[in-house]
Amino acid sequence: MTVTLEPGFLDGRVALVTGGARGIGLEVVRGLASHGASVVLCDLDADAAHAAAEATPGDIRVVTGDLTADGVPERVVAEAAGWHDRLDVVVNNAGYTWDGMAHKMGDRQFQAMLDIHLVAPFRILRAAAPHLREPAKRDAAAGREVFRKVVNVSSTSGVMGNPGQANYAAGKAGIVGVTKTLAREWGALRINVNAVAFGFVDTRLTSDAADAEVVVVDGAAHELGVPTAVREQVSASIPLGRFGTPEEAAGGVLFLCSPWSDFVHGQVLNVTGGQLTGMSS
Numbered sequence: 092m093t094v095t096l097e098p099g100f101l102d103g104r105v106a107l108v109t110g111g112a113r114g115i116g117l118e119v120v121r122g123l124a125s126h127g128a129s130v131v132l133c134d135l136d137a138d139a140a141h142a143a144a145e146a147t148p149g150d151i152r153v154v155t156g157d158l159t160a161d162g163v164p165e166r167v168v169a170e171a172a173g174w175h176d177r178l179d180v181v182v183n184n185a186g187y188t189w190d191g192m193a194h195k196m197g198d199r200q201f202q203a204m205l206d207i208h209l210v211a212p213f214r215i216l217r218a219a220a221p222h223l224r225e226p227a228k229r230d231a232a233a234g235r236e237v238f239r240k241v242v243n244v245s246s247t248s249g250v251m252g253n254p255g256q257a258n259y260a261a262g263k264a265g266i267v268g269v270t271k272t273l274a275r276e277w278g279a280l281r282i283n284v285n286a287v288a289f290g291f292v293d294t295r296l297t298s299d300a301a302d303a304e305v306v307v308v309d310g311a312a313h314e315l316g317v318p319t320a321v322r323e324q325v326s327a328s329i330p331l332g333r334f335g336t337p338e339e340a341a342g343g344v345l346f347l348c349s350p351w352s353d354f355v356h357g358q359v360l361n362v363t364g365g366q367l368t369g370m371s372s
């Protein structure tokens with residue numbers, strides 16, 4: 092059988108994208124919607140989420156909440172799955188940074204990065220499990236091979252380390268373990284579970300620290316951004332010579348949501364412009 096990507100290859104499918112209000116997540120929302128999916132855009136930032144949904148053509152529903160708060164991942168999944176009575180694609184993308192050197196890092200700072208990059212995605216996937224697995228069992232019983240998709244967002248920090256990010260790297264490494272384990276648990280049901288490890292992508296997370304934006308989570312404000320000198324140093328270490336765009340980053344996720352990746356399973360796709368600096372195994 093030849094795998095072809097028809098323009099509406101996600102017609103009738105429902106996708107949940109966390110952190111979809113801006114940056115890479117918004118480009119994933121746009122890409123999925125433009126190929127026919129009904130997309131649940133989940134974000135902490137209600138104003139940005141509604142503005143993004145209004146500016147995006149397609150069938151988009153906004154669900155807001157802090158995914159690190161008790162009960163929110165479960166509510167988000169229930170709303171997503173209840174919307175059109177199905178859930179086919181889950182993209183765990185929401186995140187932020189709270190950098191600091193390990194020897195000065197407090198417990199709350201360390202835990203916060205595990206909460207958003209590891210615990211929240213796990214809770215989302217645990218809540219999504221019946222909505223992905225039960226229809227998959229019915230498809231299998233009827234002799235239909237239908238692929239469902241999970242994409243977890245990791246980082247080169249998680250797979251290679253990055254100074255100042257012991258907390259973030261731990262969360263981003265942990266989600267790789269969850270990805271590979273669920274790939275083994277859910278593969279027989281044709282639920283592809285993969286991760287993307289982004290390098291440096293031009294969003295507010297990596298913008299020049301001089302123009303840093305602030306994210307407020309659980310009442311605490313965190314300055315985002317990267318110092319100018321580090322931005323220059325990093326660009327020089329990327330074989331393609333520059334940071335990626337959010338659209339380019341989203342491309343890796345969209346591939347993993349498409350039929351072209353049906354036999355790609357339990358993998359971490361590096362979307363880095365070729366940058367592979369850090370401690371590799």
Ligand SMILES: NC(=O)c1ccc[n+]([C@@H]2O[C@H](COP(=O)([O-])OP(=O)(O)OC[C@H]3O[C@@H](n4cnc5c(N)ncnc54)[C@H](O)[C@@H]3O)[C@@H](O)[C@H]2O)c1
Pocket residue numbers: 109110111112113114115116133134135136139156157158159184185186187207244245246247288289290291292293294295296297308
């Ligand atoms: N930009 C990069 O260079 C880069 C590199 C590696 C990995 N990543 C990862 O890619 C993902 C997207 O990052 P981005 O660069 O597009 O950042 P971004 O700040 O542009 O977008 C992230 C979105 O996540 C939302 N969010 C944050 N915390 C949340 C919470 N607790 N609950 C719900 N929503 C929340 C934010 O409101 C924001 O809209 C993140 O997981 C990030 O760690 C980014």
